Amino acid sequence: MTDCIFCKIVDGDIPSAKVYEDEEVYAFLDISQVTKGHTLVIPKQHTKNIYETHPQVASNLFARLPKIASAVKEAFQADGVNIVNNNDEAAHQSVFHLHIHVLPRYGKGDGFGLKWEDNSGKYTQDQLTETAHSIASKIS
Numbered sequence: 001m002t003d004c005i006f007c008k009i010v011d012g013d014i015p016s017a018k019v020y021e022d023e024e025v026y027a028f029l030d031i032s033q034v035t036k037g038h039t040l041v042i043p044k045q046h047t048k049n050i051y052e053t054h055p056q057v058a059s060n061l062f063a064r065l066p067k068i069a070s071a072v073k074e075a076f077q078a079d080g081v082n083i084v085n086n087n088d089e090a091a092h093q094s095v096f097h098l099h100i101h102v103l104p105r106y107g108k109g110d111g112f113g114l115k116w117e118d119n120s121g122k123y124t125q126d127q128l129t130e131t132a133h134s135i136a137s138k139i140s
């Protein structure tokens with residue numbers, strides 16, 4: 001796609017700090033380096049977000065994550081790794097070419113935050129079943 005910054009990176013028209021490349025997948029350092037080693041993993045084939053991604057493209061992309069995440073963790077002896085994928089502006093997607101953030105973690109105050117409320121016990125089993133049915137009915 002001509003006006004896509006990540007397609008331009010794949011094509012070599014914009015510089016990037018490459019971490020990994022094969023036929024289907026390209027991985028490079030995120031320019032923002034939220035934590036040291038913050039890496040983006042993308043399909044070479046342009047796809048806007050997770051909803052529009054062909055299952056085979058998603059499969060190829062995710063298949064590379066174990067080795068890339070392991071390398072990111074090992075390179076700087078991180079304590080852990082978060083794998084994050086943002087879809088839509090409301091979910092903080094700013095580049096509309098599917099990408100997976102691999103974020104090595106170095107303990108509290110390392111620069112990455114994720115607010116995660118624990119609502120266990122808030123919903124009855126019937127309410128959870130109803131919510132699950134609403135989602136299940138949309139899976140084709």
Ligand code: AMP
Pocket residue numbers: 005014016029030031032033085086092093094095096
């Ligand atoms: P998101 O907010 O999930 O869409 O993430 C997009 C990410 O792309 C951000 O973390 C940016 O820092 C990163 N980014 C944007 N332009 C470049 C670039 N030219 N090279 C590397 N990373 C980039």
